[in-house]
Amino acid sequence: MDTALRDGINWVGYVDWTVRDFHGYRTERGSSYNAYLVQDEKTALIDTVKAPYADVLLAHIDEQIDPASVDYVVCNHAEPDHAGSLTRVLHVCRNAELICDEKCLAALQTYHDSREWKVRTISDGDELSLGDRTLRFVTTPMVHWPESMATYVAEDKVLFSMDAFGQHIATSRRFDDQESIEEILAEAKTYYANILMLYGRPISRTMNRLGPLEMEMLAPSHGVIWRSHVDKILSLYNRWMHCKPVAKVLIVYDTMWNSTEMMAHAILEGAMRHDVEAKLIDVRQTHITTLATEMLDAAGAAFGSATLNTTLMPTMAAALTYINGLKPSGKVGFAFGSYGWGRGGALDVEEYLKSMRMRILRKPLRSQFRPDDAILEECREAGEMLATEALEIVAGATTSEGES
Numbered sequence: 001m002d003t004a005l006r007d008g009i010n011w012v013g014y015v016d017w018t019v020r021d022f023h024g025y026r027t028e029r030g031s032s033y034n035a036y037l038v039q040d041e042k043t044a045l046i047d048t049v050k051a052p053y054a055d056v057l058l059a060h061i062d063e064q065i066d067p068a069s070v071d072y073v074v075c076n077h078a079e080p081d082h083a084g085s086l087t088r089v090l091h092v093c094r095n096a097e098l099i100c101d102e103k104c105l106a107a108l109q110t111y112h113d114s115r116e117w118k119v120r121t122i123s124d125g126d127e128l129s130l131g132d133r134t135l136r137f138v139t140t141p142m143v144h145w146p147e148s149m150a151t152y153v154a155e156d157k158v159l160f161s162m163d164a165f166g167q168h169i170a171t172s173r174r175f176d177d178q179e180s181i182e183e184i185l186a187e188a189k190t191y192y193a194n195i196l197m198l199y200g201r202p203i204s205r206t207m208n209r210l211g212p213l214e215m216e217m218l219a220p221s222h223g224v225i226w227r228s229h230v231d232k233i234l235s236l237y238n239r240w241m242h243c244k245p246v247a248k249v250l251i252v253y254d255t256m257w258n259s260t261e262m263m264a265h266a267i268l269e270g271a272m273r274h275d276v277e278a279k280l281i282d283v284r285q286t287h288i289t290t291l292a293t294e295m296l297d298a299a300g301a302a303f304g305s306a307t308l309n310t311t312l313m314p315t316m317a318a319a320l321t322y323i324n325g326l327k328p329s330g331k332v333g334f335a336f337g338s339y340g341w342g343r344g345g346a347l348d349v350e351e352y353l354k355s356m357r358m359r360i361l362r363k364p365l366r367s368q369f370r371p372d373d374a375i376l377e378e379c380r381e382a383g384e385m386l387a388t389e390a391l392e393i394v395a396g397a398t399t400s401e402g403e404s
C-alpha cells in the first residue's frame with residue numbers, strides 16, 4: 001500500500017472495514033482513522049486512532065522508526081476516534097511530548113489519566129520546528145469540536161485537516177486519485193451532511209483562515225487524502241457550508257393506513273409539474289443518514305406524518321430530531337398528515353420545522369382519516385407551491401453567487 005504523502009511523511013493509521021455505525025450515522029462503507037508520521041530531525045506523530053487499534057498504529061510506526069524515537073504526538077482533536085489510543089501510544093512512545101492546546105488537554109484529561117504525560121500546550125498560530133520542516137497549528141473551533149485544530153506543514157504544502165474534508169470510507173488505497181472520484185465525493189458529501197452541517201458558520205470562518213495557505217494536499221482524519229482534487233473539495237465545502245440549494249424538493253413521510261402516503265404522492269405529483277427534482281422518501285424505508293444527505297442541498301421539503309397516540313409517528317419523530325439537530329439552513333417547507341380524533345401528527349411535525357428554522361409555506365395540511373379528492377387537490381397545489389418556492393430560492397442563490 002502506498003502510504004507516502006511526501007518523502008518523510010507517511011500515513012500510519014487504521015482502516016476500519018467493519019464499522020457500520022458512527023453515533024447513528026450509518027457508515028455502509030466503513031471508515032479509517034488516519035494518523036501521520038512526519039520524520040525530520042525530529043519526528044512527530046499527527047493524531048492517533050480509536051483505542052482498539054492502538055497496536056496496529058504502533059506497528060505501522062515501528063515499520064518506519066522505533067516508537068521510542070517519536071519526539072512529539074500532536075493531538076488535533078480529543079474525540080475518541082482519533083485520541084482514544086493516546087494513553088497506549090504515549091506509553092509506548094515514551095519519550096514523546098504531547099502537543100495540543102489547553103482546551104484539547106482539558107477534554108483529553110476527562111478520558112485519560114494524564115499524570116505521566118509530558119505535555120506542551122500550544123495556541124493558534126504557534127509553530128514547532130522539526131528541522132527542515134515546521135508544524136504550524138491552526139485552531140478550527142467547532143470543526144468538529146471546540147478544541148479542534150489543523151496542523152500545517154508549509155514546506156510540503158500539506159494540511160492535516162482533522163475531521164474537515166473527511167469521508168467515512170474504507171479502502172486499500174490512500175489517495176483521491178486511486179479510487180472512483182465520484183464515490184469519494186459522494187461519501188464526502190454524506191460525511192459533511194451528517195457530521196458538519198450544523199457547523200456551517202465555524203466552517204466558513206475556518207475556510208477563510210485556511211484560504212491564504214498553499215495547500216497541495218489535504219490530509220483528513222477519515223478516508224482518502226486529497227491531492228488531485230483539492231480545488232474540487234474546497235469548492236464543494238464553499239457550497240455545503242451555506243447549504244447552497246439545487247432545484248430539488250423532498251416529500252418525506254411516515255404513514256399508518258396509507259392516508260398520509262396518499263397525500264405525499266399528491267404533493268409529489270404537484271411538485272413534478274415544475275422543473276425541479278422531486279424525491280419521495282418513506283422514512284421507515286430510508287435511513288436518517290441518507291435523509292440528512294438529501295437535506296443538505298434540497299431547497300425545500302414537506303414532512304408528513306400520520307397520527308399515533310395523539311402525536312407523530314415515532315420513526316418520523318426520530319428523523320426530525322436528527323435533522324433538526326443538524327439545522328439545515330435556508331429551506332422552505334410545510335407539514336402534512338392524517339389524523340382521526342387526536343391533535344394530529346402534522347401539528348407536531350410543524351413544531352420541528354419551526355425549530356429547524358425552516359420558512360413555513362402554509363399551515364399544516366391535514367386530512368381526517370382518508371383524504372378525499374378536495375384534500376388531494378390541495379396537496380397537489382401545495383406540491384406546486386413547494387416547487388415554485390424552491391426554484392425561487394435557487395434563482396436567488398445563483399444571483400447572489402454571481403454578485404459575490
Ligand code: FEO
Pocket residue numbers: 077079081082144145163221222
Ligand atoms: Fe472524527 Fe470529530 O472525530
